[in-house]
Amino acid sequence: MPRVERVRREPLAAQAAVLRYLLGRARGTEWGRRYGYAPGLGAATFAVRVPISTYEQLYPELEKVLRGQPGVLWPGPAPRWQARSSGTTNARSKYLPLTPEALHHNHYRAGRDMLALALHHYPALGIMQGKTLSLGGTHGPSPFAGRARAGDVSALIMQGLPGWAEILRTPPLELALLDEWEDKIERIARHVLRQDVRVLAGVPTWMVVLLRRVLALGGATQLEEVWPRLGLFLHGAVAFGPYQELFGELAPSLRYLEIYNASEGYFALQDEPGSADLLLLLDHGIYYEFLPLDQLESAIPQAVPLEAVQLGASYALVVSTNAGLWRYLVGDTVRFTSVRPYRVRITGRTKHFLNAFGEEVVVENAEAAVAFAARATGVQVRDFTAAPVYFAAGVAASRGGHEWAVEFNGPPPPSPAAFAQALDAELRRLNSDYDAKRHRDLALAPPRLHLLPPGTFEAWLRQRGRLGGQRKVPRLGNSRQVLEEVLALGKVASE
Template identity: 35%
Template sequence: MSIKSLLAIPFAKIVTKNVYQWANNPHKTQEKVFQYLLKNARKTQFGIDHDFENIHNYEDFKKKVPVVDYEGLKLYVDKVVTGEADVLWKGKPLYFAKTSGTTSGAKYIPITKESMPTHITAARNALLFYISEKNDASFVDGKMIFLQGSPVLQEKNGVKLGRLSGIVAHYVPNYLQKNRLPSWETNCIEDWETKVNAIVEETIHEDMRVISGIPSWVQMYFEKLVEKTKKPISEIFPNFHFFIYGGVNFEPYKNKFESLIGKKIEYIELYPASEGFIAFQDSQKATGMLLQLNSGIFYEFIPANEFFTENPTRISLKDVKMGENYVLILNTSAGLWGYNIGDTVEFTSLKPYRIKVTGRIKHFISAFGEHVIGKEVEKALNDAISGTKITISEFTVAPQVNPKSGLPYHEWFIEFENEPENLEVFASKIDTSMQSQNIYYFDLIEGKVLRPLIIRKVKKGGFHEYMKSIGKFGGQNKIPQLADHRKIAEVLEGFLIEN
């Protein structure tokens, strides 16, 4: 064990202790963040327009600051993009994180000198918490890989612009630079297939110990390694410690991953977003991710089942409950106010506050009033897979409102790695779980409004071909796991195999 890894353990213990100090005083911590945000934005255009001078508490804030999405802040963001200062936050941002939009095309999320360090600190702390809990930092002596977007940044009116993962690549600490792969040159490759092939060549003979990225794209990397060597990942990288991921629920991919790896490993889940680093898994023994209360974000929550009503309940952290599905609202030191990030979360612990991501508020199926959400779809698939050798590469769900014959149904597009012996039995297991979770879906099946779900098998590599066809083939793009329309389904129909 190197001096670096030996020193990492006591440092991790100190950081863990410091983090739990604010985590164990959550409401005081959030109140400090709330007052800090108001003070620093009081003289901005947004602060003046929304009378920040006369906001003294959270009740005042709710009256003056509406809940909005990107479209609701776009007039202000557009001013920031053109080069104006003191619009949403004091001064100008350091970066714009460019993300895919829907209504407005590309979205430009500001990252400021105050918000940027919180991204880096939270990512670092996730690793330090693992070290502290395990009393083991030996992974720092090997190589680490972070599958991410290109670090090449553009410029827009004096502000650097790029993908969040590409921006963060510029902040890898010096003590990890020698351990980090892929090389800068490989990381700058834009074409994803070319990039992954280059990463395979660079890493295949290295002592890889930590691997991180969105599961579907890391899976592609693993598959290429296995194909090239005819060995499982655990033999290629015998010191591979753990996998770090974020952005999607990992459970549907877990069987496939472990079959590629050839052994069980540990996982660290992160919840990073361009808008802020929201949470990370602080323990292998606890469920959920520790909510980052001291990172320049004041959190609000709206019960998901009220979100589309005229006057939904809007609460701060002190009023949340276990088992409730909430839409997450952010107020940040990057100048986002009353901002609906689009995700839904559920609390897994209140002491300390831990969350899990349950889906997207816009990603649901309610063609018949069933309001099926991502959490239910993922659990149903996991229930059906559990205890079997079935593995999947990717999936998505859409309503079939106008079938050629018979009743409407939910249509599941699944790319299998190891298929079930009986597809109808597998579909029945998923449907049974869906009915047990969602009373509306149960009533529609019982009332013969819907028939039980139908599975369509997508050919191997079909989802990758789909992503290429829409120009979103790459490490930071994710496929929605359900939608209330058939835009995705209609394209995927071209990548099916017969049942």
């Protein structure tokens, strides 16, 4: 694992080399000429010249690329692959170009590193002698350009895998890339039932659905009865805490490694088993900057380079990539747990938090508290979302609060009040701002809890064309839109 060792040992040199490479390659593009990319342009000058951009701010340039115009953000022809993200704050999809450099020097390179780490940590599994069951999305014609294809990044990666990697993977592409999710799960389950599956790879939410169908078809109660050599789950996209107990029941001897892979790039991976920390990949074609959260609403936000980050602080992730994204605000927030080497934990989304009353509850807090409440009450959570309850106008005693909608795997908690109390207590322990607002119920009332019928969140995703792949329900939001939609579906489902 020489590359992983180099990232650990020489992180700043790796990042400096990546920035030189990016600026050199993009000198002749429309963007590079606009912002004066030139030899010798340093990180400090780059940060002054080039603005930090959200997707909406960069979209006029992205649209040119998506419609086939060459040399706009990255040299050469417009890429034929476009990564589609469901977007996580509204129903509109985001589309991002996926260049050959990003595919091969970022996603595939990181995938090889992950495989090397798995072989190093778990040699007895014989990973190369069996199959990796990978569950991804689908792709289809782009809405922008005639010959381009757009889809989940997992599907685009799967479509172009090198031959040696395709040999290791199951199911075959004709099943893996099906776009009708219910049929896809059934056909994949039947195909993989008799295969020698040793590794699982995918999003926990949808992997559970597939694995339960495999168990049903195999007449088994645990996955080891179906796949005796199964030993590892490579997971990402959502926090694993709420799923840990469930997977422990499905496969008690399963080991886990987490990846941090998104439409914008493959950012980090879990290089040490047993740790929740993710090693930043610093020589995979992405240059990183980190925006303090108090800068998010600034007119001219000031990000810091890697060498200036502080342990324990949360930052919004800003990337410049070999897919032509320049100082792009990904939308994720991370917290540094180590700087020797640089490791992070994902704490949430810049737009996915509860802060209607100064409580600053991020997704990391919410997921940990929900997992705690589930353990405390002996249940398994399938999914959840939460939003504020705002002060009522004209009501003197009105207080704000949070309203939670939760769907369970199996029976709901015998005492919903006990679940809500455990959730509240753990949030207070994890988040001092929330605790201060909850003091004596003065500013925030205790959380309200709604138990949703099975299938509610799946119905919400299906209604918006997001079912399958890496699509997921927003966990938190200061708008009540998602919560109200989910509650309405739950009401219909229970009638």
